[in-house]
Amino acid sequence: MSDKSTELAPTETIRTGRPAREAKFQTSMTDKMISVLIYMMFSLFAFICVFPFYSIIINTISANDISARGDIIFYPKGIHFQNYLDVFKIPGLLNAAVISVGRTVIGTSLTVGASAFLGFMFTQEDMWRRKFWYRFTVITMFFNAGIIPWYLTMRTLNLTNNFLAYVLPTIVAPFFIILVKTFVESTPKELQHAASIDGAGLLTLFFKVMLPICKPILATVAIFAAVDQWNAFQDTLLLVTDSNLYSLQFILYNYINQASSLSTMVNLQNAGSTAMASLATKQTTTSIRMTVTIIVVAPILLVYPIFQRFFVKGIMIGAVKG
Amino acid sequence: MRPQKHGIKSSSFVKFLYIAPFMLSLAVFAYFPLYGWIYAFFDYTPPIPLSQSPFVGFKWFHSLVENKVKIDQLLQVIKNTFGMSGLSLLFSWLPMIFAIFLTEIKAVRFRKFIQTVTTLPNFISWVLVYSLAFTMFSSEGIINGLLSQLGATDSPILFLQKSDHVWITMWMWITWKTLGWAAILYIAAIMGIDDSLYEAAHVDGATRMQIIRHVVLPSMLPTYFVLLMLQIASFLNNGLEQYFVFQNAFNKETIQVLDLYVFNLAMSGGSYSVSVAISMLKSLISVVLLFSVNGLSKLLRGESIV
Numbered sequence: 241m242s243d244k245s246t247e248l249a250p251t252e253t254i255r256t257g258r259p260a261r262e263a264k265f266q267t268s269m270t271d272k273m274i275s276v277l278i279y280m281m282f283s284l285f286a287f288i289c290v291f292p293f294y295s296i297i298i299n300t301i302s303a304n305d306i307s308a309r310g311d312i313i314f315y316p317k318g319i320h321f322q323n324y325l326d327v328f329k330i331p332g333l334l335n336a337a338v339i340s341v342g343r344t345v346i347g348t349s350l351t352v353g354a355s356a357f358l359g360f361m362f363t364q365e366d367m368w369r370r371k372f373w374y375r376f377t378v379i380t381m382f383f384n385a386g387i388i389p390w391y392l393t394m395r396t397l398n399l400t401n402n403f404l405a406y407v408l409p410t411i412v413a414p415f416f417i418i419l420v421k422t423f424v425e426s427t428p429k430e431l432q433h434a435a436s437i438d439g440a441g442l443l444t445l446f447f448k449v450m451l452p453i454c455k456p457i458l459a460t461v462a463i464f465a466a467v468d469q470w471n472a473f474q475d476t477l478l479l480v481t482d483s484n485l486y487s488l489q490f491i492l493y494n495y496i497n498q499a500s501s502l503s504t505m506v507n508l509q510n511a512g513s514t515a516m517a518s519l520a521t522k523q524t525t526t527s528i529r530m531t532v533t534i535i536v537v538a539p540i541l542l543v544y545p546i547f548q549r550f551f552v553k554g555i556m557i558g559a560v561k562g
Numbered sequence: 563m564r565p566q567k568h569g570i571k572s573s574s575f576v577k578f579l580y581i582a583p584f585m586l587s588l589a590v591f592a593y594f595p596l597y598g599w600i601y602a603f604f605d606y607t608p609p610i611p612l613s614q615s616p617f618v619g620f621k622w623f624h625s626l627v628e629n630k631v632k633i634d635q636l637l638q639v640i641k642n643t644f645g646m647s648g649l650s651l652l653f654s655w656l657p658m659i660f661a662i663f664l665t666e667i668k669a670v671r672f673r674k675f676i677q678t679v680t681t682l683p684n685f686i687s688w689v690l691v692y693s694l695a696f697t698m699f700s701s702e703g704i705i706n707g708l709l710s711q712l713g714a715t716d717s718p719i720l721f722l723q724k725s726d727h728v729w730i731t732m733w734m735w736i737t738w739k740t741l742g743w744a745a746i747l748y749i750a751a752i753m754g755i756d757d758s759l760y761e762a763a764h765v766d767g768a769t770r771m772q773i774i775r776h777v778v779l780p781s782m783l784p785t786y787f788v789l790l791m792l793q794i795a796s797f798l799n800n801g802l803e804q805y806f807v808f809q810n811a812f813n814k815e816t817i818q819v820l821d822l823y824v825f826n827l828a829m830s831g832g833s834y835s836v837s838v839a840i841s842m843l844k845s846l847i848s849v850v851l852l853f854s855v856n857g858l859s860k861l862l863r864g865e866s867i868v
Contacts (some may be wrong), residue, residue, distance in 0.1 A: 271770055278663050279672075286679045288738065292694040295704055299697075310707025358584055367577040373585055380592040382795070382852055386841030387802060387821070388828045389598025397590070409591040412584050442577065471687035474803055478829070493689045493807060496696055526702060533693040540685050548678055551685075555746055 293541065296530045300324070303520035304527045322521035323531040332483060332491060333532070339403075340488040344469040347407040351465040354411045356458055359420025360450050364442075381414045391478045401482040406475060410468070416461045419557050423457040424450065460554040463547045470539060488536045495532050602839040607832070622839040638815065639823045642729070646819060647797045649733040654790055658782055660741055661748030662774055677749075680742025691739060692807040695722065723812040732808065732817070747789070751782045788867050791855040798844050798851075820844055 299307045303318030311317065328334055361367065362374050384390070399405040427450075435449045451458075476490040486494075544551075602622055604615040627633055667673040683691070698704050699721035706718040724731075755777065763773045800819040809817050818826065820840065828837035859867045 274770070275666070275668075278666055282664065282667065282676045282680075285741075286676050289680050289683055289742070292698055296694065296697055299704075310704065310711060313704070313708065354584060358581060361577065361581050364577050366574045367581075368574045369578065373578070373581065376585065377588060380588065383849060384592065384845070385595035385598055386824065386838070386845050388824055388834065388837045388841050389601070390595040391828070392598040392601060392834065392838070393595040408587070412588045412591075442580070467685050471685075471690075473687055473689050473807075477806070489687055489689045492693060496693055526697070529693065530697055533690065533697065536693075537686055537690050541682075544682055544685055545678060548681070551681075552746060555743075556750055 293537065296533055300527065300531045300534055304522055304524055305519040307527060308524050318520050320521055323523070323527050324535070326521075326523055327528060327531045327535065330495075330528070330532075332486065333488075335484060336486050336488045336491040337535075339485060340470060343403070343406040343472070343487065344466050347410055347469040348462055348466045350407055350411045351413050351416060352458055352462045355413055355416035355420050355461050355465075356451060356454055357446065358412065358417045360424055360446050360454075362417065362421045363424045377412065377417060378414050387474070387478065394479055400479045401485060402479075403485060405479045406469075406472070406487075409475075410465070413465070416465065419461055419554060420454060420457055422557050423454060427453055456553075457557070459547075460550040460557075463543070463550045464554055466543075467540065492532050492536050495529055599838060599842045601835050602842050604835060606835045608834070618835075622836045623843075625836065626839065639818050639820055642816060643798060643800060643819045645729040646732055646800055649729055650736065651790075651793060651797070653733070653737070654793055655786070656737065657741060657744035658748050658779075658786055660745040661752060661782070662778055664745065665749060665752045665778075666770075666774075677742065677746075681746065682742075683739045684743035686739075688803040688807050691735060691804070695735070695808070720812075722808070723810060725813045725816050728813050728816040732804065735804065735808075747785050748782050751785050752778055755781045784863070787863065788859070791859055791867050795848065795852040795855050798848055 295313075298314075298316040299312050300323050301319050301321060302312045302316040303320065304323070306312060306317050358377070362370065362377075364370065367373075385393075394400060394405060394409075399408070431449060431453070432445060435445050440448065471489065472487065473489040473493065476485070476487050480486065480490070601612065603617060603619060604612060605618045605621070606612055606615045625632065626636055664673060664676060667676070696703065700706070701718040701720055703721075705721070706715070709715045710718070721731075759777050760773065763777050768776065798820055800821050802821045802825055805817050805819050805822040806825065809822065824837045824841050824844070827833045827840070831837075856866050859865065
């Protein structure tokens with residue numbers, strides 16, 4: 241969590257603006273009390289936000305018998321990492337991980353590519369019926385037919401139990417298109433003019449001139465799209481019954497409700513292998529559930545602090561426009 | 563860019579052709595589902611295809627209110643929807659307060675830490691939220707473990723199976739997940755306040771609370787207004803995921819919002835046609851709401867929000 245990563249846009253205002261303001265206040269007794277109160281409230285809320293994650297992580301690396309007694313509260317005891325090896329013995333988990341990673345990589349690439357291209361194209365004022373098509377795109381953010389009509393349509397299109405159902409519907413994403421379009425509009429027009437005069441065609445203009453310039457906003461779009469893909473649950477719930485296409489999110493949901501049979505199974509597998517599982521590494525219902533939870537949440541926990549400024553930038557540009 | 567009139571026309575159409583495939587994809591995935599509304603007018607029972615299902619006109623719409631049991635059921639669902647959306651609406655100012663007090667924190671590192679930590683939950687899925695909730699609050703969860711160790715309880719408290727206070731607990735989960743993130747827009751608004759306003763207020767001898775009241779708060783109201791309008795427009799759209807994952811046999815009565823009800827009717831009850839009929843009404847009312855708040859915004863602020 242470097243300073244830079246957590247900064248709000250526009251940087252200059254914050255750096256120069258805040259200290260000047262603060263110097264002006266005389267701190268009285270009541271002011272100090274208010275400050276203390278504010279610090280306490282925020283600390284408490286921050287604690288509530290982080291503690292569930294922390295608590296589960298320390299439980300997954302603690303001895304499972306101590307964890308089952310409810311003895312792990314603030315720090316781990318009897319540290320081991322057997323749980324993380326054991327959960328991959330659950331049939332389907334590895335496959336679900338592949339599906340989740342696959343849909344995130346493919347889906348994000350398609351969404352970013354399409355958003356970049358459409359965001360750029362919608363700035364081309366001489367396009368036939370540009371305004372109409374732009375509205376045609378944006379209006380879908382505010383209106384939809386409902387999930388069941390959507391499900392019935394997807395079934396008509398043979399997109400049930402089909403990997404394409406994960407990545408096709410998200411290709412055209414109005415919000416991301418708005419982000420890119422706003423960004424392109426903020427770049428100097430002369431750039432495009434100059435390139436056209438030099439004889440660059442539309443596609444050359446897009447690939448050689450605009451794409452490199454748009455990198456910052458595309459990074460923002462990519463990170464949003466990737467989180468959306470990784471977190472997606474509803475499409476699996478509605479469209480997929482083939483367990484080979486289950487995503488990690490979906491499998492986690494199933495595990496929450498049936499972890500007990502899974503722990504028995506993993507324990508049986510371990511019992512069959514050379515070393516008899518000790519109490520500390522014997523899987524319990526909770527240990528399985530917690531470990532899978534951490535595996536599913538880990539990418540977000542790792543990626544989020546690094547890319548926080550991209551998220552913030554995204555919502556800012558979106559807000560200016562939306 | 564090109565002088566001849568003919569040239570402009572063809573090149574502009576070529577530009578459209580570039581985006582045409584994407585517009586087609588949008589038509590298929592965002593507009594074609596509207597055609598699915600047709601199921602509301604047929605007696606559709608899978609696996610018999612729609613083409614062989616009998617046309618029943620408005621039968622399903624009438625059936626929603628045909629007897630007391632059904633009316634009561636629908637009313638309960640509407641009550642839940644209004645209850646949960648209403649709670650969110652009632653506390654829609656919370657992110658604003660969060661932003662005001664957060665920007666009052668002078669220690670920059672602490673402020674940034676709080677901001678990073680409190681926005682994190684926004685980026686995990688509802689399934690994960692449920693998993694965290696389960697780990698913390700289930701009968702063998704960490705909270706119950708703690709309570710029994712302290713000797714506060716004899717038997718575990720079944721937090722997640724309770725049917726009372728579901729609206730409030732659902733609202734609390736939403737707040738936990740989104741509060742920090744929702745505050746970001748307001749923080750930006752505060753950061754954008756002109757320094758001269760602060761100076762003027764200070765020269766006039768304003769106290770800290772007076773500055774918040776007369777300088778900070780007014781700067782956030784335009785943002786608040788727009789977000790409030792959008793929230794009203796989506797009053798009926800609670801979303802499915804949160805309520806689906808938290809739903810169980812014990813809280814079903816009070817957790818079913820329209821989105822979940824529609825889902826349950828179709829996917830576990832098999833009543834596709836009724837479900838689509840409700841879906842359709844919901845979408846139509848939402849559009850009316852959107853146009854209403856947009857009109858209201860034009861009237862009050864002279865600009866539309868969509």
